[in-house]
Amino acid sequence: MTSRSIDDIRFDLYRNGDEPIGSPRNARAEQLVAEAEGTGDQPLLVEALIGLTIAYSHSAECDKMFVPFSRLLRMWDENPADFDEDDAHQLFWMFKWVSGDAMAQPQIPLASIEEWLVEMRRRYRIAGHSERAVHARDFEVARYLGDVERAERALSALLAADRDEMADCHACELHEQGQWQVERGDDAAALEVWRPVLEGRESCLHEPHATLARSLLPLVRLGRLDAARSHHLRGYRMARSVEALGSSVAAHVEFCALTGNEPRGLEILAEQTPRWELRGDALPYMEWMACAALLSRRVVDLGHGDRPVPGPPGRQWTAAALLEHATDEALAMAVRFDERNGSTRVSDLLRLQMGAEPLLDSLPLGLRSAPLGQAASAVGAARGTGARVPAVPGTGTEAGARQSAPAPRSASAGAPRASDDPRELLVRARQLSDTLHPSAGAAWQRAARAVEGGGGALDDGDRADLLDATALGLRGPGQRAADLLAEAAEAHERAGQPGKALVSRGRVTLAALRSGRAESALEEIEELCARAEALHADGRASTRQVATVLVFRCRVRAALLGAAADPHAEAARLKAELDDLLAFARPHHDEPGVLSRVADATELLGLLAAMDDPAAAVPLFTAAVSHHHASGRPWLAVSAEIQLAQSLLAQGEKDRATAVVRAVLDDPDRVALLDPVSRARLCFALAQAVSGQEGHEAEEAALLVDTAHYADLSGELPALALRARHHLGGLYCDRGRLEEAASVLESVLPDLAQTLGESDMVQARVWLAHCYTGTQEHRLAAEQYALAATTAQHWDDQRHHAVLTHQAGQALSAAGMNEEAVRAYEQAVALWRGIGDVGATVRALRAQAWEALGARGQSTAEALMREALAEAEKGLRDTELPEERAALGIDVGETHQQLAQLHLEGTDGPPDRQHDTDEQYAINVAAFEAALVCAGRAVGAFRACGQHGQQAMLSAELQAARLELALERPRDAALRTRRLRAELERLPDPDGTLADLADECDAVLMMAERNLPGR
Known part of the structure; x- marks a missing residue:
């Protein structure tokens, strides 16, 4: 015999039914079946077997459900009286699971499955249930067997049958019907069937989770990529x-x-x-x-x-x-x-x-993931260089020449022609190299293959150009590029091209800077400049080649500016060098190659100007862009266009910035030439430009996703990728796309603090906590608020710390963690007091009191509520400011009201002489008396607030009347409600609020008059 009572076992059955699905719940359900069987109570055993069948069916152990269900059927056949109404309903409801889940178990013979269907149909008919659920199971079996005709018949019968209490939920039916459309090859029809589920109009325990998952590939096949991304981010978190x-x-x-x-x-x-x-x-x-x-x-x-x-x-x-x-x-x-x-x-x-x-x-998801080539992500290892550094090695036209995309798609973009003639290919490759075209490297590779395929070999000059173009196409650390460029310089020398050799050696210096080796860069580039000027004087180096080396010197100096002992002096020296360069190049503006170097120098002047006067940089960047386009090399303008857009954004000129970026991103020929670094920066600039504009939220989200994707692809912009995801998470959160926001924010949290800073980390945690609150994951929300509060505890402005701690208390309360919530509110009270915010202190104390009621008992809760009252009253006495007095007066009244409610929490209801014990009656009377006193004080506090407290005062009067009625004082209650009713009639009521209050007042008055003596 069991050692526990039937009531104890039944209580545990109910409690286990609320546990999460999984093996622990199943094991407990098995124990409870054994205990129920030991009692000899058949109805209890029925309940236990139902609980076990449900637990199995919703878990990965669904193959075990057939045994307890078969036993239930036998018990039903033997004595239906052991089943109450709910049990009988569950028995027939579970028939559907057994019939459907049998197909998913290969050990169950097909003949047995068909027999289950026949038996289900027979029993449903006898019980008077619609056969809709039977047809649904038949439809599943036919689909699984690939029997199209049977499936169509079953689906038609299903749709024609009445929907009764035994029918599957509509969401589950739609899921199966949509899957059928996918299996028939009609993705669009499937998505139309699924629409009520995907739009949230139909749901259940496993929906929309399952339908979101099944919709992914149909959406991709139909080109609805934004929806596919959204469904993955939402659906995976759910499932x-x-x-x-x-x-x-x-x-x-x-x-x-x-x-x-x-x-x-x-x-x-x-x-x-x-x-x-x-x-x-x-x-x-x-x-x-x-x-x-x-x-x-x-x-x-x-x-x-x-x-x-x-x-x-x-x-x-x-x-x-x-x-x-x-x-x-x-x-x-x-x-x-x-x-x-x-x-x-x-x-x-x-x-x-x-x-x-x-x-x-590739379908960018907006999430941070480690590339396949590495076991862990290296995102976020270094901070940005900072706004005071005007340029870094590898930016400008050299970076703009790097290739990440297919060759351009039109002659206007300078695309290679479809020819296999080695001579034509060499001519084309030389043309592309001469203009620093992004596809030059690919053109040289093709030309080299054609030459070698014909038994020839590239001469030193062509080989040098191939090496140059290949090096310019490389991304990441610059050592490999430096090696290729050094080899190119030697080949140029052998070919009798000393000017080109100097340009290659200048690029070696820039590549070394990209790898972090800055020690001798300036000395090396100064030497190269001197040699270039000497060669130019002898006619052995062109104006373009000299201007290029001079631009390199300016880039090196700009890159080292942030580390200079005297940045202002170095900036002045840099400006002088740029002015000299422009003067040197001015007579040769008609040469496209020289004009491009003028554009580079002008862009560097813009970066210098932006250090002190951002507005002054705009015309310089505009001129740089114009020069690049005038030179016939628009692909070299990207760096200046990005800088121009960013400067315009800094000036608040979003429309102009948008126009600049769209001119690039809306041009397919130019987009095809963008390297990932430039693509990422352009996308982010446009995202910033459209941010906050009505109707552009979807575009902003897509741009942020693309920013993160291309920043990851570049391998050079971890901070930008992180920033984009941070913004994307916030945007999703603000738009109510909470599951998507949570997925994005969870992916960036590990790197935020070291890459973007504490304030961004705190903001991300607050967004994430908001998401968790919206998805009912309150414990996780509390954790994020607490972590954010820990980060903010050292900040000078402690208001952030206080707000976050208070929010942690609210989340802990929602999670049912009363004691933890009490401690959080206790800390919030101390913080609000330290700040001097009396109203917030009062609210935190009141919240602490309510949590303490469950965690520490009535007396502690009432003591905390009285402390809140004292805090509010003292604040009211200490201030003369009208607005503060009004707000604190309301706080006093509300605290009296909450203290009244707290008194009532210690009762089992209104005093009742007939049914209460003497002791309980005394407790109830005392509590209601105390509550009435508090309600009266609340009325006085609200009345003292004048117009600000009028609505609250009227509600408090009605509360007091109800308490008087509960204390069997109908005369007092009637007097109060008549007075209140008269006051309500005198007051204007533009929104109808007082009319509702008047109706409640009439109801209380009617009850009071009914209980007057003599009635």
């Missing part, structure tokens, strides 16, 4: 911790594998470790393994087969090893299904899924 949604999580992995987001897919594998072992839920397990195999194959195909990847516990995995293991596991399970079904359909579909090719090269 990731739900054990029963293995298929949905697998769909997110599949999406990542087919959209160029392999690193994100690997992160999901790492986060979902338990799913490798959930073999009990056979179909989701097979889908999980298949999608893991697909992802692993993509990683292997991209050349990272030896990369460590997450996998089943117990060993270290590479992508190649996981591919083999996951493929074997998925196919082994598929074979079991095929053997059961008598076909090869499951294996055939699985092979197609695992062998799928990407739908896109």
Whole structure:
């Protein structure tokens, strides 16, 4: 016999039903079945078996549900009286799960599944239920078997049948119907079917989680990429911790594998470790393994087969090893299904899924992920160089010449012609090198292959140009570029081109600066300038070549300006050198190559001007852009265009900045030539320009996503990538896209403090806490508020610290963590007092009192509420400012009201002579008396506030009348309500608020008059 009572067991059954889905809940449900059986109470056993069946069915152990359900059916057949109305409803409701889930278990014969359907139909008819749910199960079976005709018949019957209490929820029905459209190849129809779920009009325990996952690939195939991105960010957060949604999580992995987001897919594998072992839920397990195999194959195909990847516990995995293991596991399970079904359909579909090719090269998600070539992210390692440094090595036209995109698409952009003639290819490559065209490197490679294919070889001059162009196309640290450029310089010398050799050596110096080697850069470039001027005097170096080396010297000096002992003196020297350069080049403006160097020098002057007078930089950047375009080299204008846009933004000229950036980004020929660094900066500038403009929120979000993507791709802009994601998270949060905001913000938190600073970290945590509050993850919200408060505790302005601590208390309260909330509010009280904000102190004390009621008891709570009252009254006495007096007067009245309510919390209701014990009656009377006193004081406090407190005063009067009525003082209550009613009639009521109060007043008056003596 059990040692526990039936009531105790039943209480635990209810409590276990509220536990999270998963193995611990299942184990507890099993224990409770054993205990219930030991009591001999059949209705209790029914409840326990129902609880166990539900627990199994919603978890990855759904294969275990058939035994307890079969037992319930036998008990129903033997004695339906053991089932109350709710139990009977649950029994028939669970029939649907059994019939549907049987298809997902390969060990259950197909004949048994068909028998379950027949039995379900028979029992539903006997019970008088609609057969809609039966048709839904028939539809699922037919879909799974690939029986199109049967599926169509079942779907038609389903839609024609009445919807009753046994029908599946509408969200689940729509999910299955949409999947059918996908299987038939109609993505658009599927999304139309799913619309009520995706728009939030239909939902349930697992919806929209599952539909968001299934919608991903249809959206990508239809080109609705913003929606696909959104559904992934929302849907994965919803599904990731739900054990029963293995298929949905697998769909997110599949999406990542087919959209160029392999690193994100690997992160999901790492986060979902338990799913490798959930073999009990056979179909989701097979889908999980298949999608893991697909992802692993993509990683292997991209050349990272030896990369460590997450996998089943117990060993270290590479992508190649996981591919083999996951493929074997998925196919082994598929074979079991095929053997059961008598076909090869499951294996055939699985092979197609695992062998799928990407739908896109890349779909930026806005998330921070480690590149495939590294095990951990290196994002955010260094701070920016700061606004006072006007230029860095590698910017300007040299950076603008770097290539990341396909060759340009029109002759206007200088695209290589489609010819295989080595002579034509060499001519074209030389032309592109001469203009520093981004596709010069590719053109030289093609020319070299053509020459070598014909048995020839490049001469020294051409080889030098090839090396120059290749070096200019490199990104990242400059050592490899420096080596190529040094080799190019030697080849130029051998070819008798000393001027070109000097330019290559100048680029070597800039490349060394990019690698952080600045010690001898200025000395080296000074020597090169002297040699260039000497060669020019002898006619062995052109004006363009000399101007180029002089520009390099100015760039080196600009890059070293921030570290100079006397920055102002160095800035003056730099300006003088730029003025001299412009004077030297002025007579040769008709030469396009020289005009481009004039543009470079003008841009550097703009950067210098921006240090002291940002407005003065605008015309200089404008001139630099104009010179580049006039030279016929618009691809070299990008750096100046970015600087111009940023300067205009700094001046608040958003429209002009927008026009500058759109002129580049709206030109497909120019976009094709942009390197990732320039693309990222342009996208961010445009995002800043459209920020806050009505109707541009979607564009801003897309631009921020692109900024982060191209910044990551460049490998050079970790701070910009982080800044873009920070803004994107905030934008999503402000727009109510909370799941997406949380996903983005969670991805950037690790690097924010060291890269962007404390204030950005605090802001990100506040946004994230707001997201968690909106998604009912209150414990996580409290954690973020607390961490933000810890960061802000050392700030001079302690108001931030106080606000964040107060918000942490609110989140802890919402999470049901009363004692922790009490401590948080206690700290907030101390902070508000330190600041001198009396109103905030009062509110924190009141909140602390309510939390203390549950954590520490009635007496502590009342003491804290009285402390709040004393604080408000003292503040009111100490101030003469009218606004402060009005606000504190309201605080006094509200605190009296809350103290009244707190008194009532210690009762079991109004005093009742007939039913209360003497002791309880005395307690109730005392509490209601005390509450009435507080209500009267609240009336007085609000009345003293005049017009500001009028509405609150009227409500407090009504509260006092109700208390008088509860204390069996109908005469007092009637007198008060008549007086209140008369006052209400005299007052204007433009919004109808007082009319509602008058109705309540009439109801109290009626009750009071009904209870007057003699009535």
